[in-house]
Amino acid sequence: MKGIEGKFLRTILRVFALLSAISVAGVAFDSRALAGPALLGEEPIVIKPTAREPATIAIPTFDVVAAAGQERFNEIVYNDLAMTGYFQRCSNQGFVEETHQSDAKRGNVDFAEWKRLGAMFLLKGSCQVSDDKLVATCYLYYVPTGKRILGEQFFSTADKPRVLAHYISDRIFWYVTGNDGVANTKILYVSLTDTARRNSEVWCMDADGAGAFQVTNENSLVATPCWGSNGTEVYYTSWKNYNPDLYGIYLKGGSAWTISYSAGLNVSPAWSQARKKIAMTLSKDGNSEIYTVDRDGKNLKRVTFDRPIDASPSWSPSGDDIAFTSDQAGTGSPQVYMMDADGGSKRRISFVGSTYCDSAAWSPKGDKIAFVARQNGRFDIYVAEIDGSNPKRLTSGEGNNEDPSWSPNGLMLAFASDRSGSSQIYVVNSDGSNVRQITRRGQNTAPAWSPFLYGTPKR
Template sequence: MDWNSLGAEFVVVGMYTAGSDGNLESSVLLFNVADGGRIMGKHYTGYKREDYRSLSHRIADDIYKAIMQIDGIAGTKVVYISKRGNYKEVFLIDADGENERQLTNDRNLNVLPAWGANSTEIYYTSYKDFNPDLCGVYITGTGSWFISRRAGINMSANYNEARKLIALTLSMDGNSEIYTLDRQGRNPQRLTNNRAIDCSPCWSPDGSLIAFTSDRSGSSQIWLMSGGGGNERRLTKSVAYADSASFSPRGDKIAFAGQSSRGGRFDIYVINVDGSGMQKLTRGEGDNENPSWAPNGEHLAFASSRTGQYQIYIMDADGSNVRQLTKQGENYSPDWSPFFN
């Protein structure tokens, strides 16, 4: 086969065997068409027949890294809220839009899921006990528990693995403020103290900074502060409204949802941590909200109403190559997983 005449740059050659014991094995070779050199050669074992998707994701990610020198996202997942009937439950889906599964069955209103400790836990807010309480559930869908049941809101959790802390919004003191808790919901530390509404915290990867939403300047904008509180400074200044900050995995950029004029459509923006280089990634196709970075920093997940009802989409980090991820129900508030070990 003359691969050059077909415009191919790389060729993958692979084979697999399915043993009578139910185990899968696969061998994969990757070649550079230009010089015929072998780029990658790997043999995969230890997969059950029912784990064929995990095996294919592993192969895809290894090929991607061999070519691009960046970790692939085929093996990652996105957690989100799905409205089915009268209830909003926590759902999980693979990054290719397959293998959707329901994690909670609270038969109530659940909102704002986020990845938690060890990439095996999901934290979310539930109204199942008649108060917006912070709960946890394992990604297997088992072992739901309460984390924080303080009076008022317990919402917008964001876990940082480096600090082993949850940043969240609490209103137990009568106003919406940013706090940190440990995984068990203990040792609350108040980080903001302002009469304005402070909410929706997001850690930088190393835990040195927290981005959050505040209306202390008159309208909701993205602010930054140190990871332990203090040194607060406004980040967004050229949009009418900004919310839902998400730090990039490299810690150099923040994605957020914003309005260019009050009452207008929400779009996804990206800005450098120093406040420079703001870019608008979506442009008026419905409302576009709740951005979340892929763990390799090359893609973003977000919720959009562009088809008439909210669905989860992913796009490249420059706003190109938009793909719809979910198709059933109405879906909100995606949070992209870290890499799994």
């Protein structure tokens, strides 16, 4: 029991520009506002590249008309698609640009030449500003057959080129793989802001690590942020009143409100959109237990009644079950367990030969559990079926890897690692491939990947 308490306390103690509303012609920003009518020649195709066998895509620099600052539009799309692991860029961008210019002079696409460059897909596009709106026209081709599989116009306000580029990336990802893309999602994390005082704040960034902004202004230690109701709220723990209390704040701004301020721990919130409830860890009765509560702090209900410590809850997508950390056996060997939402039917689900498993994260599809296990003195990320079978180790031999959080499409995870010498945020595909570092400054922990914030592109 003492072991889990030490790790649990270590975890929680490690630890504007607010997101403005985006609109198109006065309409709230979402997928419908972005996508214009399909252009002639659209022919969807799904070829199912994988993270192990990525498809090569060529993206020449977008033709720019009176749209200063959009010259790197293609680079944003490139990076978004590469982050998924399902795409890789053509090896020589210089040849890509030369071939694109040759196409323009000739007035048609030389697919044989693009094939010689190794491209399976080709994206050509243009950007222009019209009436303070950014208009991007995109054509996606399947090079082996020369077929155009996407022809579409996309719109956003002129000051949001990254958002528009992310949306185009997600559109391409959907058309090629049949899966929702996550380029337009965000990741919360805790960043150490004052090394002398050990103060930290909750920050938020795009899924590629760009566009970071500070969410909280606590001037204190904060920990364990999670996304709240409809992806518009953030719940987190702060020590600003000299006790680890639980607070909520709107991502778009405003004052924080108190959710739970019981004596002792009020930590590790997890929001269930299905139940409209927060699961969290409280120690007000002398032992860490799992409770549920409304987002306004009402209707507090104790879920676990165990002598060992229970901590770190994670809801199933349906809201019917909760995964959590506990030393049910009382041996000082914490493991990951699952229980019904009312606390019944507890069963162990971590079986990887480790005496220390923690930090369960339920996949958005409800079919997998990610968790952390200690092996040979270091922490690594595992993914298993929800009954604990078929565990797969995603990280190995590179520092401590903790705090897994699923992307909303269930294809990637964000996690914190000290492999570079400081704690930073990384993303990895759910099969362990394509590890990418997305923060580089300071000390950053506790990533929490957002749900889909603006809807998802559909055919």
